Amino acid sequence: xxxxxxxxxxxTFDMDGQVVSIIEFQHVKPGKGAAFVRTKIRNxxxxxxxxxxxxxxxxxxxxxxxxKDMQYLYNDGDLxxxxxxxxxxxxxxxxxxxxxxxxxxxxxxxxxxxxxxxNVFGIxxxxxVELQITKTDPGFKGDTATNATKPATLETxxxxxxxxxxxxxxxxxxxxxxxxxxxxA
Numbered sequence: 001x002x003x004x005x006x007x008x009x010x011x012t013f014d015m016d017g018q019v020v021s022i023i024e025f026q027h028v029k030p031g032k033g034a035a036f037v038r039t040k041i042r043n044x045x046x047x048x049x050x051x052x053x054x055x056x057x058x059x060x061x062x063x064x065x066x067x068k069d070m071q072y073l074y075n076d077g078d079l080x081x082x083x084x085x086x087x088x089x090x091x092x093x094x095x096x097x098x099x100x101x102x103x104x105x106x107x108x109x110x111x112x113x114x115x116x117x118x119n120v121f122g123i124x125x126x127x128x129v130e131l132q133i134t135k136t137d138p139g140f141k142g143d144t145a146t147n148a149t150k151p152a153t154l155e156t157x158x159x160x161x162x163x164x165x166x167x168x169x170x171x172x173x174x175x176x177x178x179x180x181x182x183x184x185a
Contacts, residue, residue, distance in 0.1 A: 001061055002061075004058040005027070005037065007022050007039060007054070008025065009022055009025065010022065013060040014060060014061045014063045019043070019045055020041040020043055022041055024040040027056070036054065036056065037054045039052055044116070066114070066116070067112045067113070068115070069113075070083060070113045071085055072107060072108070072111055075095075078096075079092040079094060079095070080092070080098060082111070097122060098123050101177065102123055102125060104125060104131065105125045105129070106129075106155060109129070112124040126176065127177060129173070131158075131171065131174060132155045133152045133153070133154060133166065133172060134153050134168065135168060136150060136151065138167060148164050149162060149164070149181075150163075158179075160180070166184070170184060
């Protein structure tokens with residue numbers, strides 16, 4: 001159990017059946033009245049952010065979120081199959097759980113599978129991936145305007161913006177958290 005007076009950034013706890021994580025907190029002691037804890041919390045499963053105040057004496061059970069390294073194998077319709085690297089057990093995960101950053105993951109890539117009490121609620125791909133460009137317009141000499149970009153299609157089918165000097169067939173590094181081009185690989 002954790003009391004609201006002990007809240008810190010990143011603490012994850014079970015609040016009325018919902019798993020929430022603290023983004024910001026502030027202990028407030030007004031001149032009159034009782035002290036309270038003002039927080040900004042994020043629902044770990046849905047991603048919704050809300051503000052809420054707590055009595056410093058309130059107690060909540062700590063929630064343990066399991067982050068397991070698994071290898072993405074293949075997809076079959078709306079089911080995506082991941083393999084546990086230690087037990088070689090395969091689990092299917094529905095497409096709705098994957099999130100936007102999964103479009104940068106290709107087969108046989110390692111990801112972190114997030115679960116709470118055995119229920120998978122999210123996938124964390126690696127922060128940086130190296131992918132090949134399968135389609136993009138050629139860049140022209142003299143097109144050197146500051147930060148000029150063009151669309152490019154990657155081997156996973158995802159589309160991103162790349163600088164004009166990048167050509168088809170090149171391998172580039174991408175930040176999966178923002179979906180932005182980083183550098184040539």
